[in-house]
Amino acid sequence: MIAGAGRIFAAAAVCLFAAGLRGDVQDVAAPTLSPVRTFFTVRSAKLDPSLGDGPRKSFEDDDGGPLKSVPVDLNGDGRPEKFVLGAAPSESGGSQWLVWDAAAGAGRGLVVGAIVFIERAADQGYARLETYWKQGADMAIVFRYRFANGQYTRVGSQSLTVPEIDEYFRRKPALDLDRELLEIRDGAPAEAPAAIRGRGR
Numbered sequence: 001m002i003a004g005a006g007r008i009f010a011a012a013a014v015c016l017f018a019a020g021l022r023g024d025v026q027d028v029a030a031p032t033l034s035p036v037r038t039f040f041t042v043r044s045a046k047l048d049p050s051l052g053d054g055p056r057k058s059f060e061d062d063d064g065g066p067l068k069s070v071p072v073d074l075n076g077d078g079r080p081e082k083f084v085l086g087a088a089p090s091e092s093g094g095s096q097w098l099v100w101d102a103a104a105g106a107g108r109g110l111v112v113g114a115i116v117f118i119e120r121a122a123d124q125g126y127a128r129l130e131t132y133w134k135q136g137a138d139m140a141i142v143f144r145y146r147f148a149n150g151q152y153t154r155v156g157s158q159s160l161t162v163p164e165i166d167e168y169f170r171r172k173p174a175l176d177l178d179r180e181l182l183e184i185r186d187g188a189p190a191e192a193p194a195a196i197r198g199r200g201r
Contacts, residue, residue, distance in 0.1 A: 109152030
C-alpha cells in the first residue's frame with residue numbers, strides 16, 4: 001500500500017514538472033512596479049517650524065508666513081529632503097516648491113506644480129521629478145526635472161489641452177488622494193480621480 005502511494009506521488013510529480021515545462025502551470029506574478037514611486041499634492045504640506053528662514057531667499061516671492069513642507073527621501077540615504085511650499089505662486093502660476101536639503105542646509109532647486117510625481121528613475125542617485133498643474137480652465141502644464149551638479153533643473157515642459165489631460169492621467173498609475181506619499185507598486189494605468197485632474201494651482 002505504501003509502495004503504491006509512493007508510485008502515485010512520483011507520477012504526479014512528473015506530471016506537474018512536465019506541465020510546468022509546457023507552461024500549463026502559471027507562476028504567481030510578482031507585483032508590477034509603477035515608474036512613479038509616489039506622489040503628493042499641496043494638501044500634504046504641513047507646518048514645519050524646524051526650517052527657520054533659510055529657504056525663503058530661494059522663492060520668487062514670499063510673504064513671511066509660516067513655512068510648510070513635505071518630507072521625501074529623494075536619494076535613498078534614509079534622510080528625507082523637504083519640499084518646502086512657497087506662500088505665493090510662481091510667475092508661471094503654479095505652486096512653487098523648494099527642494100531643501102535639511103542636512104546640508106541648502107536648496108536643491110525650485111520645482112513648480114500642484115501635483116509632484118517622484119519617479120523611480122534617478123540621476124546621480126536623486127529621483128527624477130514630474131509636476132502637473134492646471135493653467136486656466138482648458139489647459140494644464142507638465143514640467144520634468146532632473147538632478148545634476150547639486151541642483152534640480154527643468155529639462156522639459158508640455159502644455160496639455162483638456163483631451164490631452166485625460167490621456168496624460170490614463171498613462172499614470174491609479175492615483176488615490178488618500179494614499180499620497182505611499183509607494184505605488186501597481187504599474188497598471190487607470191483614470192485618475194476628477195479631484196486630481198481638476199486641480200488648479
